[in-house]
Amino acid sequence: MASRNEVKNRVCEAIDRRRDQICRMGDHIMVNPELGFKEFETAKLVAQTMDEFGIPCETELAITGVKGVLKGKKSGPTVAIIGELDSLLVSDHPQANSSTGAAHACGHNAQIAGLMGAMMGIVDTKAVDELAGTVVFFAVPAEEYVEVEYRMELVKSGKLSFLGGKPELIKLGHFDDIDMAIMIHTHSDLEMPKTAVSASSNGFVAKMIRFIGKAAHAGGAPHKGINALSAAQIALNAIQAQRETFQDQDAIRVHPVITKGGDLVNVIPAEVCMETYVRGRTAEAIMDANAKVDRALRAGALAMGAKVEIQTLPGYMPLKNNEKLSHLFKVNSQDLFGVEEFCEVGHRTGSTDMGDLSHVMPALHPYMSGASGPGHSVDWHISDKEMGYIGPAKALANMVVDLLHGDAAEARNILDGYVPEMSKEAFLRFQSDLYKSEVFDGNR
Template identity: 25%
Template sequence: MKTFLEMAQEMQNELVSIRRDFHQHPELSWKEYETTKKIKEYLTSWGIEVIPWGGDTGVIGLLKGAEDGPVVALRGDIDALPVTEETGESFASVNEGCMHACGHDIHITTILGAAALLAKKKDEIKGSVKFIFQPAEEAINGADTMVKHGVLENPQVDAVFGVHNNPELRAGQIGLKPGPLMAATDGVYLTVKGRGGHGGIPNLCVDPVVAAAAIITNMQSIIARRISPLDSAVISWGSIHAGEANHVIPDSVTMSGTVRSYRKEVQAKLKEEMERVIHNTAASYGCTADFEYRYGLPVVDNDKVLAEWLKSPLGKVFGDGVIEPIPNTGAEDFAFYMEKVPGVFLWLGVGNPEQGICQPWHSPKFRMDESALALGAAGFAQLAFDYVNEFKK
C-alpha cells in the first residue's frame, strides 16, 4: 500500500493547480462565496459529506470511516486580505485590492489535499474526520462564530489540528511546539482629558498631550518592572490622535493599541497595572482618563500530550524536518477551538531563501515554495489517520 506521502507526491501538480486557482481569486472575510462553492465541489467529488453549519461562507466536511471511533478535526482558514498583490506571478490575484497575502490559499489546499488522501483510505479509518474551512480569520471572529454554531459537535470532536504556513521555516519543515505558540491579543482604548487653550499660554491649560506622552513612556515600566522576566508581554500603542492645529493645545487625546501575552495570569496583571499607571499618571498632570481594556483572542496554547504524540505521525512525512519553532506574538483565532477541545496548531514551512521566497505574512510580495503543498497534505492526512486509529487518551 502506498503511503500518504507517496500519494500526495502523485497529487503535486493537482495541488499546485488548486492552490493557484484560489490564490488568483481571493475573497475578503465573510465574502468568500466562490471559495466556499469550490471547496464544496471538491469535497463532494471525493465522496465527503458537506454539513451546513449556519453561515453563508465556510464549509464543514465530514468523512465517516469504516468503524465508529474518535473524531478528529482539521482546520484551514479561507479568507484573504485587502492588499494589492506585487508578486508578479502569472497566477496573481485578479481581484483588485485583494490578495492571499497571509497564505490562506495554502491552508485551503493543504486541508483539501488531506481530505482527498483520507477519502482514498476511508475503509481503513476507525473513526471520523471533520474538515473545517473557516471564514473570517482576518476579521478575528470566524472561529468564535463557528464554535458558537456547534461545529465541534454532532459528532463531538475529540481533537483539533490547525495549519498555518510560515515563510521563516523552509519548505520540508513543520513547526511543532508544545505549549504557547502565538499570543493572546487584547485591545486597549484610552482618552486622556485635559483643558485646551492657546499653545503659547500653556500655564492656563491642562495639557493632555504631555500627560499622554508620559502614559506611553510609563507603560513600558510595566513590562520591565511589573511582569516577571520569565514571562513575555508587549504593549503597543498604534493610534494616537490629538488636536487639529499646531498652535492649539487640545482638550483631549485619544489612543488605541494592543496588549499581547502568553498566560491568563499575565493578561490579568497587565490590565490591572495599566489601569493603575494610566489613572495615576493622568492625575499627576491634572488630567483624567477613560480607559477600556477589551479581551480579544486567547493564546494559542498547544496541548502538550498531543504535541508530543504528533512527533510520530509527522515524522513519517517530514522526517527530521519536524522542528520546534520560536513562538511569536502574532495572534490566531484557532485558539477558540482549543478552548473547547485539545488541539495543536502547526506551522508548515513554505520558505526558500535561495529562491528569494522569504517575504513575511501580509506582504504584497508574499510567495511560497509550492513543494510544501504535498508535504502539508500528507502530513495532515497522516496525523488524522493515526489519531483516529492509534491515539490513546
C-alpha cells in the same frame, strides 16, 4: 484490512496525482484574498470542492465557515482538520486586492489548499473504509484580528459574539461534535527546518483607547486647553515604566500605537486615540499586565486633567499544543521530509485563535515551510509549492490515518484521561467577561 502505512502511502500517492489541482487552488486563493467574516468567494470555492468530492457540508457557519463531514466505516472519535479562510490587510502587497487592501501575507491560502488536498487524498483512496471515526474538514473564518471596528458593529447587531472565527464557532456549537483539532501553518523562517512545533504561544486582549482633552490655540492660549496628546504620552511612558515588572516567564508583550494624534498643529489636541494588545503566556499573566496598562492609562488622564475611555475586548487564549499530537506530527514530518527537517521551538509570542480551541479540546498548530519573506509583509509569498501546498496535505491526511486507523487506538489514547483547560461554558464566560468599557475623568 490494509496496514496503517499502506493506507498512508496510498493517500500520499493520490495527493501527488492531484498536485496540479491543489496548487491551482492555493494560487487562486492567493490572488483573490478576502478579509475575515467576508470570505464569501473562498468559502464558495471550498464548498464547491467538497461537493465535487461527495462530502456533505454545512455553510455560512459564523458567517462564512464551511464544515464537511466524512464518516469512517466504524464509529469512533471525530478528528477535525482545519484551514483558515481569511487574509490580512497589507495594501502594498503585490497581490493585494486593490479595493480592500486584503492580501494573503500569512499563508492561509496554503492552509486551504492543504486542507482540500488532504480531503482529496482520503476520498480518492476510500481511506475511510479503514478508519474508525469521523473526519471533519473545517474551513474557518477570521483568524486575523483586523477591522475591529467593523467586527464590533457585527457584535452590536447580534451577528457575532466574538471577534475571531474559532471562538465564535465554539460559541455556536460547531465544535461540540469534534474531539480534537489539527491544522498546519506555513512558515518562512530560513533558519528553521522544514517543519516545527512549539509547546505554546501567547494569548492576548485588545484595547481601544480614547483620550479626551480640550482644544485651544496652541500658540496664543495653550493654558486654556487640555492636551490629550500629552495625556497619551504620559500613559505610554507609564506603560514603558511597567516593563521591568513583567516577569520573563510570562512573555508579556504590550505594543500600543497612536491611531489619531490630533487634528491641526496649531490646536491643542482634544482627542487622541490609541490601540494596543496585551499579550502573555497565560490568562493570569495577561490579566495582571492588563491591569497595569489600565493604571497607566488612567495616570496619563489624571496628570493632564483629561478623560480617558478604555475599551477592552476579548482577543485569543494562549495556545497549548497537545503533546501527543505534537509527537504524532513529529513522526509524520520526519517520515515525509527526513529526521533533520523537524525541530521544537519552545514558546512563541505571537497569538492565534487556535489557542481558544486548545483550551477546550486537544489541539495542534505546528508549522511547515514553503514561503519566503517576513510574515505579514509585502514580501511574503509561497516560494515552494511542494512544501507550501502538498506537504501540509500529506501531513494532515497521514495524521488522520494514524489517529483513526483500525479501532482508532491513537485517537483514543489521546482522549484517554484528557482534561481540558476549561469547559466550553467556562471558556465562553471568561471571554465574554473580557468585554469592558471604562471612562476615567482625571479632572475630578
